[in-house]
Amino acid sequence: MTRPALLASLILLVLAPSAPAAAPLPVGEAQGVRAYRVNGAIVVRFTDRAARLYPRIAGKRVTITCTELPEDRDTFGILGVGSGSQTFRAPKRRRPFRTGDLTRGTDYCRVWLAARTVKRHGERQRQSRRLIVSVSLTREGAVYLDEQEKAISLFVLLIYAGEQDDGKAYPTPAVLLQAIHDADGAGSPVVQLVSPASTPPPGTIGYYSDGALHAAAVTVSASGRRLFIEVAPNDVLHTNVGAYTSGDFH
Secondary structure, three states: OOHHHHHHHHHHHHHOOOOOOOOOOOOOEEOOEEEEEEOOEEEEEEOHHHOOOHHHOOOOEEEEEEEEOOOOHHHOOOOOEEEEEEEEEOOOOOOOEEOOOOOOOOOEEEEEEOOEEEEEOOEEEEEOOEEEEEEEOOHHHHHHHHHHHHHHHHHHHHHHHHOOOOOOOOOOHHHHHHHHHHHHOOOOOEEEOOOOOOOOOOOOEEEEEOOOOOEEEEEEOOOOOEEEEEEEOOOEEEEOOHHHHOOOOO
């Protein structure tokens, strides 16, 4: 991934609308997309608030997957149980997707643009599925989705930082913040940390580096949990978000 792409991913992930720390997380709707049950079966509906999102899938094949999280929080992101997937041809005009999924205990669902073959520059290319939106059905699902999104932003920030000096060292916070400003030109959610043990304000990502091989990225989830990744010399890694980024999305 190029530096501009990494930066764009970071900005989009961190600045995506989310509840402030300690505030109730939204359940049942995200970006104007609702997930609810009718006669026990899961229905996904793009409301008027999702009018700008729907054109991405209109007339195309979409896949809806739903997942039940494990009771043990330490295994989040690894042992989630899926209830299968349903693939539809999205109509040109919005109408509910009736999945027929009667599985109880489902915590969240994802809507994907299905894998497809496209023609580019006279050649047929296979494109993998692309996530459109994730919607929680329970508070546990909302916490998971929020923390997974923020965990990915931490990894993205450290990858971006590591690219600044051709992988030789992590830049100091001042150097990295200037690089982000020069590349994006907008207000950045990244703030300086005085130590890897520090915690940034909600809605931001804290970055620490000694200017060599010791760096950390830290943020706070919407439910108030401190999420962190700390890297040190000799490939030492400390984190509490590794499970969120292991393997593919469910």
